[in-house]
Amino acid sequence: MASRLPLRPPWGWAWCPAPLCPPGCPPSRGLCGAHLPAALLRTRPFVGGQWMPADQALTFDLAQARATFPVLSPGTGAHLARVSDCGAAEARAAVTAAWQARPAWHRASAQERSRLLRRWFDLMIQNKDDLAKIITAENGKPLKEAHGEVLYAAQFLEWFSEEARRIYGDIISTPAQNRRNLVLKQPVGVAAIITPWNFPSAMITRKVGAALAAGCTVVVKPAEDTPLSALALAELASQAGIPAGVFNVIPCSRPKAKEVGEALCTHPLVAKISFTGSTATGKILLRYAADSVKKVSMELGGLAPFIVFDSADVDQAVAGALAAKFRNSGQTCVCPNHFLVQKGIHDAFVGKLSGAMKAQLRVGSGFDEATTQGPLINEKAVEKVEKHVRDALSKGATLVTGGKRHESGGNFYEPTVLSDVSTDMLCSREETFGPLAPVIKFDTEEEALAIANAADVGLAGYFYSQDPAQIWRVAEQLEVGMVGVNEGLLSAVECPFGGVKQSGLGREGSKYGLDEYLEVKYVCYGGL
Numbered sequence: 001m002a003s004r005l006p007l008r009p010p011w012g013w014a015w016c017p018a019p020l021c022p023p024g025c026p027p028s029r030g031l032c033g034a035h036l037p038a039a040l041l042r043t044r045p046f047v048g049g050q051w052m053p054a055d056q057a058l059t060f061d062l063a064q065a066r067a068t069f070p071v072l073s074p075g076t077g078a079h080l081a082r083v084s085d086c087g088a089a090e091a092r093a094a095v096t097a098a099w100q101a102r103p104a105w106h107r108a109s110a111q112e113r114s115r116l117l118r119r120w121f122d123l124m125i126q127n128k129d130d131l132a133k134i135i136t137a138e139n140g141k142p143l144k145e146a147h148g149e150v151l152y153a154a155q156f157l158e159w160f161s162e163e164a165r166r167i168y169g170d171i172i173s174t175p176a177q178n179r180r181n182l183v184l185k186q187p188v189g190v191a192a193i194i195t196p197w198n199f200p201s202a203m204i205t206r207k208v209g210a211a212l213a214a215g216c217t218v219v220v221k222p223a224e225d226t227p228l229s230a231l232a233l234a235e236l237a238s239q240a241g242i243p244a245g246v247f248n249v250i251p252c253s254r255p256k257a258k259e260v261g262e263a264l265c266t267h268p269l270v271a272k273i274s275f276t277g278s279t280a281t282g283k284i285l286l287r288y289a290a291d292s293v294k295k296v297s298m299e300l301g302g303l304a305p306f307i308v309f310d311s312a313d314v315d316q317a318v319a320g321a322l323a324a325k326f327r328n329s330g331q332t333c334v335c336p337n338h339f340l341v342q343k344g345i346h347d348a349f350v351g352k353l354s355g356a357m358k359a360q361l362r363v364g365s366g367f368d369e370a371t372t373q374g375p376l377i378n379e380k381a382v383e384k385v386e387k388h389v390r391d392a393l394s395k396g397a398t399l400v401t402g403g404k405r406h407e408s409g410g411n412f413y414e415p416t417v418l419s420d421v422s423t424d425m426l427c428s429r430e431e432t433f434g435p436l437a438p439v440i441k442f443d444t445e446e447e448a449l450a451i452a453n454a455a456d457v458g459l460a461g462y463f464y465s466q467d468p469a470q471i472w473r474v475a476e477q478l479e480v481g482m483v484g485v486n487e488g489l490l491s492a493v494e495c496p497f498g499g500v501k502q503s504g505l506g507r508e509g510s511k512y513g514l515d516e517y518l519e520v521k522y523v524c525y526g527g528l
């Protein structure tokens, strides 16, 4: 018989390690699962409106432990919770639930779908503090950033609750007297949604808001590092009255991701795949999709250039660089990967950037109010930054500031600037996804554009210039999906997010985001 232990163990028990979360650990630090908001802490898959098999939130069944995986705090390594480790069977069950819910959700009026999305938005806002704590606990980002993410995530539900009522067809002027030609927009069907850990909440609502507004039903597989935010969203969806089966969440560990991904992306009842993550995984999912010709949206890696021309306002460029590069400790797909700085302004920019970093960036626990830089997501992420720094220094780069693990240990890394960087270094060719700002000096606009456009990906690009003619030239010539001109933060729910080249397919957010979940149907009405 399986022994049953309380889910929230006494201090010092195995998965709440005493050195990390000692007796008296202040709740505001949120160091262990016991301090996560119980009202939103869910650990089971949410399928067909039920917590599967039954929500055992108050007990921890050792017999079930084999089918669970731990969620770790990136800041301390402490176990936050054990979450059900779903496999292909749960993925198929979730697709069936979404398929069954589909006709009624499609038939519901746009007003009804809009109302329910709006209610979900309202609940996110009511629970914003708890949602932010969960994000900081499992992702590590500073609580202030986590609050920002919750608002941004909620805004996608609000935006798409409004867009749900603005789905229009067309009537086309007739080529024959006895016919009328119409265009209807209809939901694609069941959407499989696979999301990353860097925005545990917003990457879900950006896709799901659009899908539900369009009349699709969904199965979400969240990232293994951050399933708790996804499950908290499911709890709120349920409270909002989103009908059973319309929104399903199946968490799984990294080793199970392939099995679950394959089950979802090859399932005959799944009509649409929407993925945000690495280009390598995106290509695997595209291959799965090919066999049954599914509609796909892919938001993949970037290699964002941040160009500072001689004509730039250097202080404005430094402020933009700080905001764009060090948000989420450099772990967003639109973070500048490398800085291209024209020779006339180069030394001033490098000096002011490193000065501002020392003055404004604070590494520490995301729960600490002074912190601006939380930990990286895991050890692998830290090793990648280390590798890029080592490679650059071995090829002649100069270390301006940072350059090593932070004294806090674990997954913390110092915000770093390298100068004298060249295009053959790893940090110029691969996405670092960490707090590293490598600076390449250039002579001419043509040279900067050639370096920026040499990448085989093109998500975001930034440049700073006060020359209007140059602004138009460069904005038009940068081979990316999104351009920040004298601006380091460009994401907004109203604006299209997405990339060109191997950065992906399709756009999210904005009025364009809905089209990803709609089919165009032509109706030829004859015999008139």
Ligand code: ADP
Pocket (backbone or CB within 6 Å): 194, 195, 196, 197, 221, 222, 223, 224, 254, 257, 258, 259, 260, 261, 262, 276, 277, 278, 279, 281, 282, 284
């Ligand atoms: P990262 O390296 O940043 O984790 P990934 O692209 O590997 O980026 O992960 C993004 C999402 O894709 C996560 O939810 C992860 O579990 C999922 N994933 C990774 N590999 C696969 C796979 N083979 N099939 C389906 N999903 C996958």
